[in-house]
Amino acid sequence: MQRGFLSQYFEGVAIKRLSAVEVNTSVSNQHEFNGSRPLRNLFGDERRTHNARFLWLAGENEGISSDGRITWYDARENHPTRSEYRLYFNSNDVMDAAKENDLLIVAKRPDEEIYMIVVPADSTLENQLLWLFGIEQIGFNFNFQAIEDGHNPEVDYAVRYILEELGIEIEEPDTDFLDTVLEPYIITGRFPTTSEFSTLARRTLRDVSPIEEPDSTLLKWMEHEEKLFKRLERHIISKKLEHGFRDDESIDVEGFLQFSLSVHNRRKSRVGYALENHIEEIFKAHSVTYSRTAITENRSKPDFLFPGIDFYHDPAFPPSRLTMLGVKSTCKDRWRQVLAEANRIQTKHLFTLEPGISENQTDEMQANNLQLVLPQRLHETYKPSQRGWLMNMQSFIQLVKDRQ
Numbered sequence: 001m002q003r004g005f006l007s008q009y010f011e012g013v014a015i016k017r018l019s020a021v022e023v024n025t026s027v028s029n030q031h032e033f034n035g036s037r038p039l040r041n042l043f044g045d046e047r048r049t050h051n052a053r054f055l056w057l058a059g060e061n062e063g064i065s066s067d068g069r070i071t072w073y074d075a076r077e078n079h080p081t082r083s084e085y086r087l088y089f090n091s092n093d094v095m096d097a098a099k100e101n102d103l104l105i106v107a108k109r110p111d112e113e114i115y116m117i118v119v120p121a122d123s124t125l126e127n128q129l130l131w132l133f134g135i136e137q138i139g140f141n142f143n144f145q146a147i148e149d150g151h152n153p154e155v156d157y158a159v160r161y162i163l164e165e166l167g168i169e170i171e172e173p174d175t176d177f178l179d180t181v182l183e184p185y186i187i188t189g190r191f192p193t194t195s196e197f198s199t200l201a202r203r204t205l206r207d208v209s210p211i212e213e214p215d216s217t218l219l220k221w222m223e224h225e226e227k228l229f230k231r232l233e234r235h236i237i238s239k240k241l242e243h244g245f246r247d248d249e250s251i252d253v254e255g256f257l258q259f260s261l262s263v264h265n266r267r268k269s270r271v272g273y274a275l276e277n278h279i280e281e282i283f284k285a286h287s288v289t290y291s292r293t294a295i296t297e298n299r300s301k302p303d304f305l306f307p308g309i310d311f312y313h314d315p316a317f318p319p320s321r322l323t324m325l326g327v328k329s330t331c332k333d334r335w336r337q338v339l340a341e342a343n344r345i346q347t348k349h350l351f352t353l354e355p356g357i358s359e360n361q362t363d364e365m366q367a368n369n370l371q372l373v374l375p376q377r378l379h380e381t382y383k384p385s386q387r388g389w390l391m392n393m394q395s396f397i398q399l400v401k402d403r404q
Helices: 037-043 093-097 124-133 157-165 175-188 194-203 214-243 253-285 309-313 334-340 359-367 393-403
Strands: 012-017 032-034 048-057 063-074 085-089 103-108 114-119 143-146 304-306 323-328 348-352 370-373
Touching: 012 037, 012 124, 037 085, 037 103, 037 143, 048 093, 063 093, 093 114, 103 124, 114 124, 124 157, 157 214, 175 214, 194 214, 194 253, 214 253, 214 393, 253 304, 253 323, 253 393, 323 334, 323 393, 334 348, 334 370, 348 393, 359 370
Parallel strands: 048 114, 323 348, 348 370
Antiparallel strands: 012 103, 012 143, 032 085, 048 063, 063 085, 103 114, 304 323
């Protein structure tokens, strides 16, 4: 296990596409997979039972999880010369939702827990997971991939993003430094405003250059702010849990539910605002003129409009010199919202931090005259056939400057 790298979270994976006989209960009612050599590489040769987390993940807010156990065994363990290994699992909602051609990932964690992950074929999540584990060839037979001695990327923004999609909490090695930065807020037990938090993140991160390296700087700002937020959140939630949820002599269930909802909503809303704040700082560093969330038609408010709203509303100003940039930390299916903003601009631009969006989605974006922009580091999470079309922050800034 190498701390700060993928091997800190997974030891190895076996990946395959699910066949009809494995998922269609009208064809078969089996609850096991045949034990091929890749699975033996993952589990070894001895009978063993593992705790397992089953995950079915699809689009935005679509997911099922189930905890259970799996058993790896040799059905002919008493035979002197023959072996017939199998991986058995109990019936559960995740495997019941699986369909033929879905991607199955059997992933072993350092604590021996097994993740059984199912995602739809040709989906964004499939792209992300194949990139994460360094798998290029997939079929209906298992393919094994070791982590530490093989594909073992550093846990940067892209890796962190995908691990958190799997519900895995990232361990931070620099908690002492983070606590020092956050000390005033830890003492008061309050969250700063999103603007204040973004400023704090930029002020306490060194060795970045928004002018010379806008793409990497933006990612580092976002990653640093994410670490600060999660660390402060842990402190504040811990204090709240220590005091408990009691109302006089009874348990304050409603108070607990409201607190839990506030934590969830804060997580969702903060990331988008933080990304807009850091992008705006990049534009300021490059002396780019713009309007932020100004009203165009039908009360639409593009996140950024270049060179500004007054130029946009001037019918004499050429539409070819206008640019708009929508900002969404994750696209999912929400990218279509951008299409209805700024009618004078034919080709819209959308900035995102979502790695490995599926070809189906990016093809549809192109067909709707939407240009995707994301930090250069994230381009490698996309398939080679997609990368030539992607735009980075540096090239977008140059485009805006040329038009101004």
